Amino acid sequence: MAEIILGEARRQADSLQLIAAENFTSPAVLAALGSPLANKYAEGYPGARHHGGCELVDAAERVAVERARALFGAEHANVQPHSGSSAVLAAYAALLRPGDTVLAMGLSYGGHLTHGAPVNFSGRWFDFVGYGVDVRTGLIDYAQVRHLARTHRPKALVCGSISYPRHVDYAAFREIADDVGAYLIADAAHPIGLVAGGAAPSPVPYADIVCATTHKVLRGPRGGMILCGAEYAERVDRAVFPFTQGGAQMHTIAAKAVAFGEAATPAYATYAHQVVSNARALAEALAEKGFGITTDGTDTHLLTVDPAPLGVDGRAARGRLAAAGLVVDTCALPYEGGRGVRLGTAAVTTQGMREGEMGRIGAIIASALREDAEEAPGARGALRDTVKELVGRFPPYATVS
Structure with a gap:
């Protein structure tokens, strides 16, 4: 059990947590x-x-x-x-x-x-x-x-x-x-x-x-x-x-x-507004990469996107993103009859990331879904290294051993 707990700490420290229902507690x-x-x-x-x-x-x-x-x-x-x-x-x-x-x-x-x-x-x-x-x-x-x-x-x-x-x-x-x-x-x-x-x-x-x-x-x-x-x-x-x-x-x-x-602190209020700003920045970055954005944007910490324009559905997208070190959810797409991807910015904002990092995350997501792992296996590994480098600059906790 100790190894499992340490392993989960390492997983959180080595990958991008983009599940809308998750965050890092203090x-x-x-x-x-x-x-x-x-x-x-x-x-x-x-x-x-x-x-x-x-x-x-x-x-x-x-x-x-x-x-x-x-x-x-x-x-x-x-x-x-x-x-x-x-x-x-x-x-x-x-x-x-x-x-x-x-x-x-x-x-x-x-x-x-x-x-x-x-x-x-x-x-x-x-x-x-x-x-x-x-x-x-x-x-x-x-x-x-x-x-x-x-x-x-x-x-x-x-x-x-x-x-x-x-x-x-x-x-x-x-x-x-x-x-x-x-x-x-x-x-x-x-x-x-x-x-x-x-x-x-x-x-x-x-x-x-x-x-x-x-x-x-x-x-x-x-x-x-x-x-x-x-x-x-x-x-x-x-x-x-x-x-x-x-x-x-x-x-x-x-x-x-x-x-x-x-x-109840001013610091938390600043955080909450930054969560929304980051979600909007991520939505804009993904829209520029060709994703369909439900409701054309977001007011909150979450956004739902259609990856179909990139030739992949939500379930396949989740698997490809996981291989690159990005953890996401799938969700229903109203009237589309398929699955989209649900993303959230609460956890990455807790880590200290801002709009600039959201643009980079959007680019990583698009690259992960456009690359075919069988045709370019090295590309997926390079993306995972990119994710580790990004998260390494914004660790969720001070030390993970």
């Missing part, structure tokens, strides 16, 4: 994750635990809650969800009953598994209706959302996506939800870190419940959280514990508190 967050708080069983909430000896973990959770509330301007925060999916499950449990109709972004347009996938609890327990994006622009079709809401009268309307690169109009979703008497749930797992840094609009003033992750751009530990108004606080807390989860992971909650504290 050493302080890692220290909290590896702290003795991992030993404590703490079912329940501060002041009302089912186990003794919780005085200090109670203090840690209170700090995490208060920092989350202050950071996002929320009346209530629950920091116990183990993941973003756990947070969504708890939100549904707080507001819905099995069989209720829910309107969410369709899976083929960027909806998450928890937005009605047949293999997920959401698709089994609720009747999901999917909305999409405009075929010409790739932007959310709010007129279609309103039409579907009036036709199906959902109990809840969900806004959020795993691959939508533009800001969501939360006010428009609130208006549609009110029009049909539906709850509004914002799945803000991807943009919440940008919200913390003032680089994206906040769903908190508009949504009844906001679900989010604490990793991704927010740069905390892998986990989830829920933000809501005071009127839903008790329902949310009971939906998390005891309905969907048992004991809280106190080391992770402490690490969330550390991340929230870091995200």
Whole structure:
């Protein structure tokens, strides 16, 4: 196991991490994750635990809650969800009953598994209706959302996506939800870190419940959280514990508190805006190389691109890029019926890269996809050396041995 852990550290230090859902936490967050708080069983909430000896973990959770509330301007925060999916499950449990109709972004347009996938609890327990994006622009079709809401009268309307690169109009979703008497749930797992840094609009003033992750751009530990108004606080807390989860992971909650504290600093706000600037620079660089860019750009940390103009689909592209030392995701391409590539700039921005490096990364990506490894095997090795040289100038952590 020690060798596996060191090997993963070396992998991260030798390749470009361009997965939109990943980032590098600070050493302080890692220290909290590896702290003795991992030993404590703490079912329940501060002041009302089912186990003794919780005085200090109670203090840690209170700090995490208060920092989350202050950071996002929320009346209530629950920091116990183990993941973003756990947070969504708890939100549904707080507001819905099995069989209720829910309107969410369709899976083929960027909806998450928890937005009605047949293999997920959401698709089994609720009747999901999917909305999409405009075929010409790739932007959310709010007129279609309103039409579907009036036709199906959902109990809840969900806004959020795993691959939508533009800001969501939360006010428009609130208006549609009110029009049909539906709850509004914002799945803000991807943009919440940008919200913390003032680089994206906040769903908190508009949504009844906001679900989010604490990793991704927010740069905390892998986990989830829920933000809501005071009127839903008790329902949310009971939906998390005891309905969907048992004991809280106190080391992770402490690490969330550390991340929230870091995200409240001016340095983090600068970082969040640089993440967006880098994403836009990368989109421009790839467009110049002939890639199709969904929605013609991005407002956020992520972009989705079509590599077909370079003669390769998303799955093949991911393999070729991996061979060159670039780690990426694939994603559905709306109306194209194929797979594209989803890229994110949160991790490389944490490493200190800026617009100039994004142009270089764009060139590396294009070269990796244009070269045929069988015809020019040396080219792939040269690209990997180029990647190692670039990452070597911006190491994610000070020392990897």
